[in-house]
Amino acid sequence: NAGVTQTPKFQVLKTGQSMTLQCAQDMNHEYMSWYRQDPGMGLRLIHYSVGAGITDQGEVPNGYNVSRSTTEDFPLRLLSAAPSQTSVYFCASSYSLLGQETQYFGPGTRLLVL
Amino acid sequence: ELKVEQNPLFLSMQEGKNYTIYCNYSTTSDRLYWYRQDPGKSLESLFVLLSNGAVKQEGRLMASLDTKARLSTLHITAAVHDLSATYFCGAQKLVFGQGTRLTINP
Secondary structure, eight states: OOOEEEEOSEEEEOTTOOEEEEEEESSOOSEEEEEEEETTTEEEEEEEEEETTEEEEOSOOTTEEEOOSSSSBOOEEESSOOGGGOEEEEEEEESOSSSSSOOEEOOOEEEEEO | OOOEEEEOSEEEEETTOOEEEEEEESSOOSOEEEEEEOTTSOEEEEEEEOSTTOEEEETTEEEEEETTTTEEEEEEOSOOGGGOEEEEEEETTTEEOOOEEEEEEO
């Protein structure tokens, strides 16, 4: 049971490049989410999903796309990277959005946009 | 709109002392979560608080929830160096506080 996995661990991009951050979980969780962590800002929700085929925007969705074709995977796409997207990105999952159980976080992806 | 605020944001304390981190949230929330993050690492779940008056304890950490005051606290008793970390509270599963960076000095 690997839990929540994220790839890559580190990435450097040039402004305007696109890329996909991968997130997968093997716990059969319906709820998955993406956060970015910036100094002094805590964690801010980018997008989330309550099940395959269902996604919604969080607090800071601009510049990011998501899709959820399977229960296991929830990739985050940066369409045209900007320096403001330099951050640490965390993926998380739990059984459901409204359930009382905690979320499990992946190890994070550190992204630097030059 | 649900907002979560923690204070203090930075806390430096000596081993053996007691202190409390506060987490205020702006609208009704029936769930409050506490997490710990070590430098360069991911978030680890500490406590899930589900009802008014809920209290949970693990070692030197104790968390409580007052839904009427929209306030949760994380109390550290007789701090030890190993508790140095950043602590986050989160309401529902969507909104987090800014985090409290706790440094415990020998």
